[in-house]
Structure formats: C-alpha cells, structure tokens
Amino acid sequence: EAGVTQSPTHLIKTRGQQVTLRCSPISGHTSVYWYQQALGLGLQFLLWYDEGEERNRGNFPPRFSGRQFPNYSSELNVNALELEDSALYLCASSPGTVKAGELFFGEGSRLTVL
C-alpha cells in the first residue's frame, strides 16, 4: 500500500515568491493535515481538511492557504514568501476522526527561502 506522497521534495524560492506544495493521502483516508517543522521548533499545525472542506487552521497568517480535491489530495499554497517560512512542510493523512491523532506522514517538502 502506497504511503502519503508529497511533492516537490526540495525547493528553493526567494522572498516574495509564491509556492504550491502537493500531497496525496493514503488510499481511503479522507482527512489531510499540514504541519510546518522549522529548525529548532516542534511541528506546528497549519491546516486540516476533511471531505473537501477546511475544518481547522493553526495560528498562521492568511497567506498560508490550501485546498482538498475530490480525490482527497491536497495543496498547500504560501504567498509572499518570507525568510522564516523556510521549513519542512509535512502532510499527514488519517482514515477519519475516530483515531485522529494516529497520523501517517509523508516525507515532507523542504522549502528554503532566500
């Protein structure tokens, strides 16, 4: 069974640019979560999508946004990139809310902002 896949794996952008990160959940999983892991910080919750709807978002500015498609894949968009957006962006999926904390993570997209 394929795990959570994310693309791209690495990317370099400059300040002010925009980036789109993509995530395909495990087959059958309807919930997708996005987390940011910056150097020296723990994983910070960004967004949660379930059944195509944004259900919750963390304490991030509106330039962080995303969506979930009918096939449950998801995109994370970050506009007007800032240096502090440099981080590993992790996508995770779960089969539903019953065991919502048991997340299956992808290997992440490492974003460097210069």
Next chain:
Amino acid sequence: EDQVTQSPEALRLQEGESSSLNCSYTVSGLRGLFWYRQDPGKGPEFLFTLYSAGEEKEKERLKATLTKKESFLHITAPKPEDSATYLCAVQAGGSEKLVFGKGTKLTVNP
C-alpha cells in the same frame, strides 16, 4: 494554551543501556497522547496512543506510560537502529490538531 515539553533534548546511550524519555504536558481535557519516531529526512512515524492515566503500551524495546501530567517512553536494551528523534504530542478534547513537543534526539552507540 496546550503545551508539551520534552526532556532531555538529546540523549546518548550505549547499546544495551536502558533509559527513559520524558514528556510533560498541559492540556484542556486530554483526548490522547501520542508518541512518534522521526528519522533524519523523514516524516514522523506513529508509535503509540495513550488515552488515560495508568495506561501502558509496548512495542519491541519501547514502552510508553502515562500519568495525569506526563508520559515516559522507556527504552530497554536499545540498539543503534533505535537512534532517532522521538516526538510526543497531545490532542485536546474537541480538537483534531496535535500539539507537538520539540522532541528528544536519541543516539545509541554500538
């Protein structure tokens, strides 16, 4: 505000030298406490869920325990392949998000 503090930040052990990692938490109505393992360059891998004080879970050389204020991850006779960063996270009642600690980086030397 829900908070998770892990200690120590880093731990070096010799192969076979047992030890424990600590996760202290404050949360409004614990729904679950979770342990994950993260290898360098990889996403976290789920290990355990603990729901209530007194609960214990085991997997190979790892054993997780839970009290009302903290959780311990006990590592018995570790091997070099146990080297990783171990993350603790809590989920509050009525919330779907996890609040993670910064992790403990474990190195097991042969």
